[in-house]
Amino acid sequence: MLHHESLDRVFHALSDTTRRAIVERLVSGPATVSELAGPFAMTLSAIGQHIQLLESCGLVRTAKVGRTRQVALATDALARAESWFASHRARWERRLDRLGDVLGEDDDEDDTSKQKAER
């Protein structure tokens, strides 16, 4: 249950363009809160709230370095979220291959099979 809840929070954190952009920025290395606020044209307060949410679900870690707060990517949460996809990938890829048979295709992707049928 706890595992589900924490995944809920990680996916919720990632459901915001700005927060994903912060994570993407941190992939290149740690940054101070001010450094993060600059490129994103956000107030320190606004960026602070995003960082707090990212930290609360384990996506980033922060540490006081002198008078600034350093923000860095954390390991577990991203890996856990990605592993949700990985754990189902093989089965869903097989499934998607067979989807057309079940629901019938009604979009452009169907052109290939139509062409095959017409041959």
Next chain:
Amino acid sequence: MLHHESLDRVFHALSDTTRRAIVERLVSGPATVSELAGPFAMTLSAIGQHIQLLESCGLVRTAKVGRTRQVALATDALARAESWFASHRARWERRLDRLGDVLGEDDDEDDTSKQKAER
């Protein structure tokens, strides 16, 4: 921008344990709304709302089959969400290896490096 917004919606859809469970169930094959409602011990109305949200962001497709509505996994949205992780994975894995140098480790994982330093 549209791409960001649609990723926002996919991650939001996945931020709910029940909706992830529906997706996981559909990995095994399409199901009717009633079949989905059963195992989850939910009302048809509640499951219908989850399915509607999953469909609106492209995670599932539905089709009327006779008097029932068939629900199946859709391709693009899941792949798009997973590719967000994949596109950053290599860089973030390198980054995580070096994290300890920047923030200082304060958990058990640090034992190894401590032991090395003591040698």
